[in-house]
Amino acid sequence: SSSLTEAKxxxxxxxxxxxxxxxxxxxxxxxxxxxxxxxxxxxxHAIFNEKSLDVTKxxxxxxxxxxxxxxxxxxxKCLKNLISSLTSSTDIRDLLSCLSSDLQTFVIKPSKSKxxxxxxASDFILKWNLLLSNVGKILTINRTDSFG
Numbered sequence: 001s002s003s004l005t006e007a008k009x010x011x012x013x014x015x016x017x018x019x020x021x022x023x024x025x026x027x028x029x030x031x032x033x034x035x036x037x038x039x040x041x042x043x044x045h046a047i048f049n050e051k052s053l054d055v056t057k058x059x060x061x062x063x064x065x066x067x068x069x070x071x072x073x074x075x076x077k078c079l080k081n082l083i084s085s086l087t088s089s090t091d092i093r094d095l096l097s098c099l100s101s102d103l104q105t106f107v108i109k110p111s112k113s114k115x116x117x118x119x120x121a122s123d124f125i126l127k128w129n130l131l132l133s134n135v136g137k138i139l140t141i142n143r144t145d146s147f148g
Contacts, residue, residue, distance in 0.1 A: 027092050034088040043143040044083050047135060074124060075131045078102040 030036050078099060085098045107124050111117035 024092055027095075031088060031090055031092065037086065037088040037090075041083065041086055043139055044086075044135070046143065047138050048080070074102075074106040075127045078106070078128070079131060079135070 030040070081098055081102055082095060085094060103124075107120050108117065111120050
């Protein structure tokens with residue numbers, strides 16, 4: 001049973017790796033197209049300017065009201081940093097480095113213990129997934145040209 005569990009974990013990791021490789025190929029193709037990057041950036045900026053994400057912000061603030069002020073909307077800060085570094089000449093490694101730096105600043109360094117890290121990391125992932133789902137939904141519904 002131990003070997004079966006290890007084999008299942010290996011398959012999961014392999015699938016994640018394949019998914020990441022496919023995502024990188026897609027993003028690289030997007031980054032090599034100036035017009036697509038410009039349209040995507042304008043769509044993402046419009047989401048923030050139109051305050052389309054206010055529902056998400058309100059949810060974060062309502063549900064996690066007790067967290068320290070600096071921990072609020074970490075995901076929005078990370079997304080804005082990614083958008084600001086997104087250009088047609090940007091390499092995907094630069095985008096990953098930007099996100100890695102933000103994670104180091106907002107999630108890893110503030111953690112005082114292993115348990116605190118696990119809690120902050122899972123909280124970040126939950127909110128990040130929610131934010132990206134909402135961004136994808138808004139782009140799909142309201143800004144189909146940006147989502148393409």
